[in-house]
Amino acid sequence: MTSAGSRSRTPQANADADGTNSSVTMRDVARLAGVGTITVSRALQHPDRVTAETRRKIDEAIAALGYVPNLAAGTLRSSKSRIIVAIVPTMSNSIFAETLQAMSDVLRPAGFHLLIGHTGYSAAEEEALVAAFLARRPDGVILTGYTHTPRTVELLRRARIPVIEMWNIGPDPIDTIIGMSSYDASLAMTRYLIRKGYRRIGYIGGLLQDNDRTAQREAGFRAGLEEAGRPFDPLMIVRAPFEFESGGTALGDLLNRMPDADAVFAASDILAVGVLLECLGRGIAVPGRLAVAGFDDAGISSRMTPPLTTIRVPRRAIGRTIAERMLARLAGRPTGERIVDLGFELIERASA
Missing domain, CATH: 3.40.50.2300 (Response regulator)
Structure with a gap:
């Protein structure tokens, strides 16, 4: 035990309400890590300028002491x-x-x-x-x-x-x-579906408000139809939030509007996966009865049955x-x- 009036060699900090130690200083960290205070400061502000071993020692000291650096003060001095x-x-x-x-x-x-x-x-x-x-x-x-x-x-x-x-x-x-370019990518997928021989292509897009990605994807789809001389009908487009369930619901809506649709292009793989699951539940053969294409190449897309044709975003x-x-x-x-x-x-x- 430490007697009254004496000082412990290990910093004893008062814990704030959030559990951090407010009285531990950078000097305490430096002492425990066996380095100078300038080195600790450099490690916190520019970790790439100290060796990996030095960073390890300082990180361990910080963890042991519960030190929370006052970054706000450093920001005021350096404007960074x-x-x-x-x-x-x-x-x-x-x-x-x-x-x-x-x-x-x-x-x-x-x-x-x-x-x-x-x-x-x-x-x-x-x-x-x-x-x-x-x-x-x-x-x-x-x-x-x-x-x-x-x-x-x-x-x-x-x-x-x-x-x-x-x-x-x-x-x-x-x-x-x-x-x-979401526009160019959507145009490329529309051209692909047309080249594959699909005649009645429906489109399930995201909501357009405050979202230039979905707006450009929809514009690319329409441009692909126009380029191929295909008539555009607003009934070909259903818009929905980017959720798996929304894809299935949107497919039902689309097929009610276009019962002869032979392909669906979804503006997101999240929607496209929802379409695939809905097709499975309804017994709709993919791609025999209905082809499905997506956009994003999400991790789940290649693991679906069948695997999803899509646009890979880098x-x-x-x-x-x-x-x-x-x-x-x-x-x-x-x-x-x-x-x-x-x-x-x-x-x-x-x-x-």
Whole structure:
């Protein structure tokens, strides 16, 4: 035991209400790790500038002491938060998760942390998130798509930090945009189905509000029909939220409208999987009675029965390229073109 008036050699911190230790200092961490305080500071702010062994010792000391670095103070001194904000429409499926993971895999070793928000496909919610996150002084912001409120655009331009829009490329980025053309990919899939001899192609798309990806996919489908001289009928299109159950419900609606449909192109693999499951439940042979195609190449798509024909979006390449471009911008290096099209791949499988 320690007698009254004496001091323990191991820092004894008071625990805050959240369980963290408020009185442990960087000097305590340095002493336990056997390094200098400057080295601890460097490891926290620039982990790529210290050796792996040194980082290990410091991490172990931080864990043992329950040290929580005061990053806000460092931000005020350096004007750098080492936080990158990424805002996506949803976290309910793995489509965006792969892109976020690829970003983190590049940013974390460089000492940057990814702060994530999701909008629920609402431009108003995106605006609120941008305003809230900018108050934390991030070093850069990543948005999904190019549809934003005027205030969101104004906030980001006034912030004077790198802004990268992702996933769906558009003609006039706020700063830089990296992804692929949803329009071109949808046009390619429509052409494919027509070449395969399908005559009555129905389309199940996502909801159009505040979502340029679904709008461009629907436009690509219509352009493919027009190019082939096929008449367009609004009854050929059913729109639904991106949920598995919605795909099955939308198929029922579509077949009520187009009982002679011989193919269905869904704007997302989530919807397409729902279509396949509904076909299974109804005893509809795929592709014998009805061909099915999707968009995204989600992990489950190749494991369906039959495996799903789809558009492969370069999800990890998008995330990796964004993170590399962001780091280059923050380092003051030239980055080249403002619009980066990483392309897509049409994956032919047994469903169509």
